[in-house]
Every structure is written in structure tokens, then in C-alpha cells.
């Protein structure tokens with residue numbers, strides 16, 4: 001497979017190599033970049049410098065005819081443009097792959113936003129919350145659609161087409177039973193990792209259950225109840241209102257203990273095919289199936305870590321592990337490890 005023999009090499013940037021490999025195996029994004037489709041839909045006032053540099057990296061990775069077959073692709077120019085756009089990343093310390101992914105997708109989105117003028121000229125903040133009276137839940141889906149439409153009026157790009165979904169947060173006041181519902185867009189889900197169980201492992205389903213389980217909020221942490229007009233004890237529950245084409249799930253292995261950040265080493269198992277996200281969506285939405293195509297792994301400690309990527313090759317040759325400039329084929333059961341950090345799933349058509 002031609003894609004196998006190409007890889008990135010840059011000192012101290014394993015987080016970047018791993019994330020770029022995962023994104024370069026995101027079919028919709030790769031195809032968009034390879035044909036430079038953003039040039040046709042240029043609406044933004046900005047020059048798409050980062051998008052150009054990112055596409056150039058992808059072009060080099062997927063260039064099967066070039067002489068440079070079997071050599072490494074240097075993402076240095078892309079990274080330096082990225083650091084100029086996001087000064088937060090200009091230091092030399094170890095960076096987090098998940099943070100990098102978020103910043104990268106956000107910057108790319110800004111450069112190729114089909115609605116840049118609305119975003120720049122509109123002063124009115126985007127409304128997020130709506131209140132629904134107890135037993136009056138029928139209007140929820142219409143309100144969610146209206147909210148989504150309003151989001152697209154300001155933010156609409158290939159990145160949104162692929163990665164953006166909508167989360168619904170339901171708040172229930174335990175004093176007066178008043179319900180309120182908020183909608184938020186997301187580009188990835190950050191899932192809690194279960195504490196080590198007797199069997200030593202956990203599953204993605206458990207992480208998703210934890211993420212969507214009802215959470216009791218005490219008076220200090222709860223928003224004002226509109227009916228009681230004060231802070232009351234309430235419960236909050238997150239569900240997915242709108243499913244993205246690509247769902248990125250981050251296993252949040254880093255937890256603050258009293259004195260330091262700890263990294264959970266619980267092995268979380270995850271399905272490679274037919275992950276059903278339906279149970280975390282709107283009531284009666286039916287099965288919503290996703291298939292895994294990339295995993296970003298993190299090994300080591302919080303400060304001294306190393307990132308690699310495992311990606312499913314689209315020529316049917318199976319999975320490959322990308323460890324900076326080294327690429328090796330791996331078996332499916334090698335994918336499941338305590339190092340799995342960010343999972344990339346594609347929605348089945």
C-alpha cells in the first residue's frame with residue numbers, strides 16, 4: 001500500500017504526526033484537501049494559509065506516483081504556520097494531541113468558513129438555551145433543529161459537515177420539577193474513563209454511560225432555576241441530539257488528584273465495527289452505527305509521553321501503526337490497549 005510507506009518526521013512533534021495521520025485517513029477530509037475543494041468555496045476574507053499547508057502534507061502523504069515513495073514527509077512548514085496562528089502551541093514542551101486536534105480543526109474551519117461575514121458582523125451572541133415546561137417535551141426536536149440552523153448561519157464548512165454534532169443538556173429542578181434544555185455543538189466528546197474494576201478493564205460503552213448518566217448538581221454548581229428564581233438542587237443529563245458523520249471520542253485518561261495529574265492506565269475496549277450510538281441519542285432514534293478507522297495512542301507519563309496512530313488503510317490491507325517515521329502493519333487485536341487515547345469513528349451510510 002503506497003500510503004503505508006510515507007510518514008512524518010519532526011523532532012518533538014509525535015502528537016502532530018499522530019493526529020495528522022488520523023485526519024489523513026478521514027476520507028471526507030482527505031478527498032476535500034486532495035482536490036483543494038476549499039478554493040472553489042472561498043468565502044472567507046482570510047487567505048487559507050493553514051489549509052494550503054495542511055493539504056500539501058496530505059498530498060505528499062497520498063502521492064503514489066512520486067519518486068519520493070518510501071521517504072518521509074516533513075510537516076515543518078505546516079507546523080510553523082499552525083504555531084503562528086495558534087501561539088499557545090509555540091513552546092517546546094510536550095503538547096496534547098487532543099488539544100492540538102481541537103485547535104487545528106477550529107483554525108481550518110475559520111479559514112474555510114462559508115459564512116465568514118455573518119460571524120464577523122453579528123454582535124448578538126448565539127442563543128443556546130431554551131426552556132421547556134414539564135410534560136411539554138414535544139417541541140424539543142424542532143427547537144434543536146432551529147438552534148442547529150442558527151449555528152449553520154454563522155459556522156458552516158467542510159469541518160462542520162464532517163465533525164460537528166449537537167449535544168443536548170437537560171436540567172431538571174428537584175424543587176419545582178422545571179425542565180430546561182440547552183443545546184451545544186461539539187467536535188469531539190471527552191469521555192470519563194471508569195475506575196479500575198475487578199476485571200481490570202473497562203469498555204467504551206461504560207465510558208459513554210458515564211458521560212450520559214444523570215448527574216446530581218449541588219446548589220453551588222447549578223444554574224438558576226427560572227421558576228424558583230434561585231439556585232436549587234437539580235440534575236443534569238447529556239445526550240447527543242445530532243450525530244456527526246465522524247465522531248471523535250477522547251478517553252479522558254488524565255485526572256487531577258490532590259497534588260498532581262494522574263494518567264489512568266485502565267484498558268478500555270472498543271468495538272471496531274458497528275458501534276451503536278443510538279442509545280445516547282434522542283428517544284426512539286433507532287440504531288446509529290459507526291465503524292472505527294483510526295486511533296491515536298498515548299504512552300508514557302503526563303509530561304514524558306509519546307503518541308502514535310493506528311489507521312485502517314482504505315485499500316483493504318488492514319491496519320497500520322504510524323510511529324513517527326516508522327510504519328508497521330498490525331493486527332486488529334493489537335489495537336485494543338491501555339494506550340488508546342482518541343478514537344475516530346465514521347458513521348455508516
Ligand SMILES: [Zn+2]
Pocket residue numbers: 173174175176177178225226227228229232
Ligand atoms: Zn425550580
